[in-house]
Amino acid sequence: xxxxxxGFELSAAEAGFKYKNRPDLxxxxxxxxxxxxxxxxxxxxxxxxxxxxxxxxxxxxxxxAILINAGQANACTGKQGLMDCTRSxxxxxxxxxxxxxxxxxxxxGVIGVRMPMHLWQESLPALVRGLGESSGQDAARAIxxxxxxxxxxxxxxxxxxxRVRFWGMAKGAGMISPSMATMLAFILTDMEVARRDWSEMLxxxxxxxxxxxxxxxxTSTNDCVLALANGASGSGPVGPKxxxxxxxxxxxxxxxxxxxxxxxxxxxxxxxxxxVNGAVNREEAELxxxxxxxxxxxxxxxxxxxxxxxxxxxxxxxxxxxFDPDRIRVSLAxxxxxxxxxxxxxxxxxxxxxxxxxxDIQVDIDLGAGEGSYVLLASxxxxxxxxxxxxxxx
Amino acid sequence: xxxxxxGFELSAAEAGFKYKNRPDLxxxxxxxxxxxxxxxxxxxxxxxxxxxxxxxxxxxxxxxAILINAGQANACTGKQGLMDCTRSxxxxxxxxxxxxxxxxxxxxGVIGVRMPMHLWQESLPALVRGLGESSGQDAARAIxxxxxxxxxxxxxxxxxxxRVRFWGMAKGAGMISPSMATMLAFILTDMEVARRDWSEMLxxxxxxxxxxxxxxxxTSTNDCVLALANGASGSGPVGPKxxxxxxxxxxxxxxxxxxxxxxxxxxxxxxxxxxVNGAVNREEAELxxxxxxxxxxxxxxxxxxxxxxxxxxxxxxxxxxxFDPDRIRVSLAxxxxxxxxxxxxxxxxxxxxxxxxxxDIQVDIDLGAGEGSYVLLASxxxxxxxxxxxxxxx
Numbered sequence: 170x171x172x173x174x175x176g177f178e179l180s181a182a183e184a185g186f187k188y189k190n191r192p193d194l195x196x197x198x199x200x201x202x203x204x205x206x207x208x209x210x211x212x213x214x215x216x217x218x219x220x221x222x223x224x225x226x227x228x229x230x231x232x233x234a235i236l237i238n239a240g241q242a243n244a245c246t247g248k249q250g251l252m253d254c255t256r257s258x259x260x261x262x263x264x265x266x267x268x269x270x271x272x273x274x275x276x277x278g279v280i281g282v283r284m285p286m287h288l289w290q291e292s293l294p295a296l297v298r299g300l301g302e303s304s305g306q307d308a309a310r311a312i313x314x315x316x317x318x319x320x321x322x323x324x325x326x327x328x329x330x331x332r333v334r335f336w337g338m339a340k341g342a343g344m345i346s347p348s349m350a351t352m353l354a355f356i357l358t359d360m361e362v363a364r365r366d367w368s369e370m371l372x373x374x375x376x377x378x379x380x381x382x383x384x385x386x387x388t389s390t391n392d393c394v395l396a397l398a399n400g401a402s403g404s405g406p407v408g409p410k411x412x413x414x415x416x417x418x419x420x421x422x423x424x425x426x427x428x429x430x431x432x433x434x435x436x437x438x439x440x441x442x443x444x445v446n447g448a449v450n451r452e453e454a455e456l457x458x459x460x461x462x463x464x465x466x467x468x469x470x471x472x473x474x475x476x477x478x479x480x481x482x483x484x485x486x487x488x489x490x491x492f493d494p495d496r497i498r499v500s501l502a503x504x505x506x507x508x509x510x511x512x513x514x515x516x517x518x519x520x521x522x523x524x525x526x527x528x529d530i531q532v533d534i535d536l537g538a539g540e541g542s543y544v545l546l547a548s549x550x551x552x553x554x555x556x557x558x559x560x561x562x563x
Numbered sequence: 564x565x566x567x568x569x570g571f572e573l574s575a576a577e578a579g580f581k582y583k584n585r586p587d588l589x590x591x592x593x594x595x596x597x598x599x600x601x602x603x604x605x606x607x608x609x610x611x612x613x614x615x616x617x618x619x620x621x622x623x624x625x626x627x628a629i630l631i632n633a634g635q636a637n638a639c640t641g642k643q644g645l646m647d648c649t650r651s652x653x654x655x656x657x658x659x660x661x662x663x664x665x666x667x668x669x670x671x672g673v674i675g676v677r678m679p680m681h682l683w684q685e686s687l688p689a690l691v692r693g694l695g696e697s698s699g700q701d702a703a704r705a706i707x708x709x710x711x712x713x714x715x716x717x718x719x720x721x722x723x724x725x726r727v728r729f730w731g732m733a734k735g736a737g738m739i740s741p742s743m744a745t746m747l748a749f750i751l752t753d754m755e756v757a758r759r760d761w762s763e764m765l766x767x768x769x770x771x772x773x774x775x776x777x778x779x780x781x782t783s784t785n786d787c788v789l790a791l792a793n794g795a796s797g798s799g800p801v802g803p804k805x806x807x808x809x810x811x812x813x814x815x816x817x818x819x820x821x822x823x824x825x826x827x828x829x830x831x832x833x834x835x836x837x838x839v840n841g842a843v844n845r846e847e848a849e850l851x852x853x854x855x856x857x858x859x860x861x862x863x864x865x866x867x868x869x870x871x872x873x874x875x876x877x878x879x880x881x882x883x884x885x886f887d888p889d890r891i892r893v894s895l896a897x898x899x900x901x902x903x904x905x906x907x908x909x910x911x912x913x914x915x916x917x918x919x920x921x922x923d924i925q926v927d928i929d930l931g932a933g934e935g936s937y938v939l940l941a942s943x944x945x946x947x948x949x950x951x952x953x954x955x956x957x
Contacts, residue, residue: 211881212877212880213879214877214879214888244873244877245873245877245904246905246906249905279873280873280874280877281901281905281906465859465944465948465952466952469948469949469952470952472949472953473952473954475953475954477674479636479639479673482674483606483638483674485607486608487605487606494607494608494639509641510639510641511639511641511675512675551949552949554863555863555866555944555945555946555949556946558860558863558864559863559864559866559869
């Protein structure tokens with residue numbers, strides 16, 4: 170059982186936006202004003218809750234709550250969608266006795282469908298009444314769409330003699346190739362921290378974790394990571410010396426959640442840990458890693474437990490990263506398989522059959538062209554992904 | 564029955580490189596020296612036959628033959644692969660009584676496996692003896708890998724009172740996102756044409772046809788288009804006034820073959836004709852079209868006959884093309900479905916169910932930002948693609 174940071178209460182309830190007979194609403198509430206930070210999708214189409222959460226983050230000094238629904242994304246719904254989003258926050262604000270600017274909205278689900286407002290009206294009172302009755306797992310389950318398990322992570326830290334708790338939850342599954350931010354993730358802590366430090370820690374953590382995963386190369390319209398710090402641990406503010414440690418811990422927590430998202434990729438059976446070294450710079454290392462991690466052919470080979478290094482090097486060759494084909498090295502599951510422009514001489518099927526049974530597959534690439542490196546987590550591609558997405562909407 | 568251009572003979576034979584009991588070798592031979600032009604993959608890993616064909620094209624004024632094998636790509640095989648390729652051309656040159664520089668090689672199949680040279684030795688005599696006994700369909704069938712039908716196209720032209728014939732064949736199926744050139748395609752004509760004109764026509768045609776298709780966004784190591792013009796029609800050389808007409812005809816023939824490749828995409832059931840208009844420039848129109856055509860989510864929706872425009876606009880939003888989300892318009896199968904930042908009001912399932920039954924689906928996008936346009940042909944993504952690629956190598 171994970172400890173939720175002090176001063177926070179969670180609730181989950183059923184609104185029935187798309188899913189029936191399961192919670193599809195989650196509410197996070199802080200007894201005391203919390204520092205909020207957020208990172209959002211870079212998709213040009215930004216969903217109404219993304220635009221609204223952005224605006225509220227800029228307007229309000231503090232935040233009191235996060236309101237999340239699953240099933241409808243409220244994206245590409247125009248001005249009506251923005252009005253619907255604001256209206257749901259008004260209702261929640263009244264029930265919570267707070268201002269609507271202090272609530273951050275987040276939505277995930279089908280794009281382009283208008284939210285049925287009467288469902289908000291009917292479900293919000295029970296959601297607010299239920300605060301404190303839901304566990305972290307309950308809340309994480311309420312925000313799932315095609316996810317198959319709830320994703321949470323917790324960490325602790327000793328700060329000025331007090332225990333400080335960190336807790337986060339995320340949802341993912343499909344349309345995952347976050348850029349700048351990702352899917353939905355929520356991070357809570359009872360630490361006290363300056364607004365700017367909090368925001369910088371979040372941005373840095375997201376860059377190397379949520380932004381470094383891919384399921385299908387598609388960046389959602391609703392991606393966001395929201396983080397609240399309410400100071401309820403009583404530890405006092407984080408000082409300049411402690412910032413680095415805390416930032417590492419936040420990144421570690423984000424990496425844990427990001428891994429779970431790839432682990433639960435739609436239809437996924439494998440997680441590739443793609444490490445590119447020796448690129449001309451970080452940008453080219455990322456190009457190379459993404460070419461491999463988004464290649465349908467590499468993904469299907471890994472699914473088929475086929476040590477098909479030819480598809481890996483072919484995707485590197487079209488990635489846009491600069492290198493000399495005769496100087497690169499590729500290892501799969503810890504064994505070198507391609508070096509100096511040629512396959513390493515061995516019985517690949519015999520050697521790799523047992524190694525490729527694991528869920529986690531290490532793909533190590535050295536481009537031999539410089540010092541740039543990048544790590545990307547990527548799922549495989551399976552018949553189940555197709556089945557899920559060929560009839561997700563209906 | 565298509566007419567092969569005058570002066571050319573075709574042959575097909577079994578070597579057994581990977582496939583058994585079916586032809587996997589094709590030979591194209593011209594009685595008279597032919598003008599050759601070629602366009603090749605931009606993948607940094609270039610297969611041995613690509614490097615060799617490039618070199619021969621540069622060295623020899625004329626070309627006499629094209630030698631193609633299916634099943635083994637002879638890619639990422641290092642210096643040994645280059646020596647193997649040259650050796651196979653030496654054997655063929657001796658049997659044909661020509662110089663090895665006058666033969667262009669092409670290979671398609673598994674990456675990274677060395678060609679068994681004794682199979683060349685055993686099969687080449689029968690292949691050369693069989694010249695003239697194979698039809699265009701026979702040759703096109705011999706170069707197939709996961710293709711489900713042979714791809715050929717023919718055109719004719721009246722030039723200076725003589726009939727001039729054009730014939731081409733191609734193979735595709737997977738690892739299709741050509742860049743500069745594509746998969747394997749071969750174009751023959753008995754027209755007489757200057758070397759430079761022939762090359763320019765080919766490059767221009769490839770840009771708008773083979774380079775404007777995608778199956779899975781993966782660019783092969785072996786892509787090439789080779790074109791021979793032997794002048795055997797006796798029409799005399801193409802003059803400056805006729806170049807434009809001939810170029811249009813070549814492009815038309817290439818488009819026909821390119822369409823067949825997408826039509827026969829691995830596991831494919833649909834062909835999306837993605838037309839982007841109103842982009843800032845052609846490059847951004849292409850970015851937008853490729854984001855849509857390579858989106859796993861768009862491809863699975865089209866497979867599922869789901870008018871899920873939300874996935875189309877989400878992929879446009881992450882494409883890198885610049886536009887105002889409130890100004891774009893999207894039509895699916897001829898019906899507008901998204902405009903002015905919002906879905907068009909209608910019962911989408913009722914309206915689109917019959918329209919999405921067709922094999923060919925028009926996707927028209929207007930970004931409302933400029934004059935740039937691009938047309939991309941893209942396949943859908945199905946369980947069958949996964950099955951084929953999860954165990955293609957074994």
